[in-house]
Amino acid sequence: MKIIQLEYFIAVVKYNNFTQAAKFLHISQPSLTATIKKIESNLGYDLFTRTTKDIKITEKGIQFYNYAVQLVQEYHQTMEKMHDLKMSESPKIKLSILESTNQWVSQVIAVHRKKYADQTYLISETHNQNDILEHLLNFEEHIVLSNEKITHEAIQSTPLYDESYVLLAPHNTFTRQNITIDDLPLILPKKGSQVRQHLDDYFKRVSLHPNIILEVDRFEAATNFVHKGLGYAIIPRFYYQSFNTNQLDVVKFKPNLGRTIYLNYLKKRKHSTRVLSLISVFLNYWDINVKNDE
Structure with missing residues (x-):
């Protein structure tokens, strides 16, 4: 079975109509109908039930559709990667930060x-620890930054630096440098992220029931809400370097809470000279000397 046959089938499901699907694919309807019948013959079961008025996808057709979509997506992603290799002798370095x-x-x-x-570089953000590990093991990323150590025999996980969490507030809101956050209206990351897990563990440890008024995907959104006076965001201190935090103050809160940032990469992967060079630049930036346990 060929990829183009799967694409024909997906088009029929999308339009639920052979005529419209054929028009979209720029082929004749008889040709499209013949292709679907050939697929059904090869599989040994019907993908659609047909009447003079309409068509309906069968239960087995639905299952086949899910697999077909996945296969077509993987095919096009692979072709895109191969195109990148053809266009450049130096493939993109993929980083998750x-x-x-x-x-x-x-x-x-x-x-x-x-x-x-x-x-060239392809930069994304991954905040779930399981996703980070999966991306590295599946060769989807060259280098990943995380705020937890990855304990896996195939992964080199090196600590770069420590930083504290701080409270982001409008200018001159607090006269003291150290405050408690009891009862303050807080803007926090959504559940599922590493940062939120750190904060939830912290709240539990200090027996604090936070007054969470907003949950957001990104620190940028949290910062915007602080600018609007809707509450106070808890952020990693290094995010305060962002231009988004202009006209805002950071305040330490008690008890202290911090985290460590780690540099991660797959040890068994044959990294290019350029990737290894970038790893060295990361380590040198933080003045880290590491003897890899490869």
């Missing part, structure tokens, strides 16, 4: 590009 690290990561990449001016 944390939102709070944007400022200093940009400086690291700037240093790396001085040596490799033609290098």
Whole structure:
């Protein structure tokens, strides 16, 4: 069975009509009908039930559709990656970073590009620890930053630096440098992120029932709400370097809460010279000397 046959089938499901699907695919309706019948013959079961008025996808057709969509997506993603290799002798370096690290990561990449001016990068954000591990093991990322150590025999997980969490507030809201956050209206990350897990563990440890008024996906959104006077955000201290925090103050809160940022990569992967160079730039930026246990 060919990818194009799967694409024909997906189009029929999308439009629920052979005529419209054929028009979208720029083929004749008889040709499309023949292709679907051939697929059904190969599979040994019907994908659609047909009447003179309409068509309906069968239960087995639904299951086949889910697999077909996945296969077509993977095919096109693979072709895109192969196209990247053809266009450049230096494939993109793929990094997953944390939102709070944007400022200093940009400086690291700037240093790396001085040596490799033609290098391109693909940067994303992944905040779930399980997703981070999966992306590394499946060769989807070269380098990943996390705020927890990844304890897996295949992963090199190196601590870069420690930072505290702080309270983000409008200018001159608090006269003291250290405060408690009991009863303050708080703006926190949504559940599921590493930062939210840190905060929830902290609240439980100090027996605090936080007054959470807003939950957001990103620190940028939390910062915007602080600007509007809707509450106070708890952020990693390095995010305060962001231009989004202009006209805002950071205040320490008691008891203290902190985290460690880790650099992670797959040890068994044959990394290119450029990727290894970028890893070195990351480590040198934080003055880290590491003997890899590869």
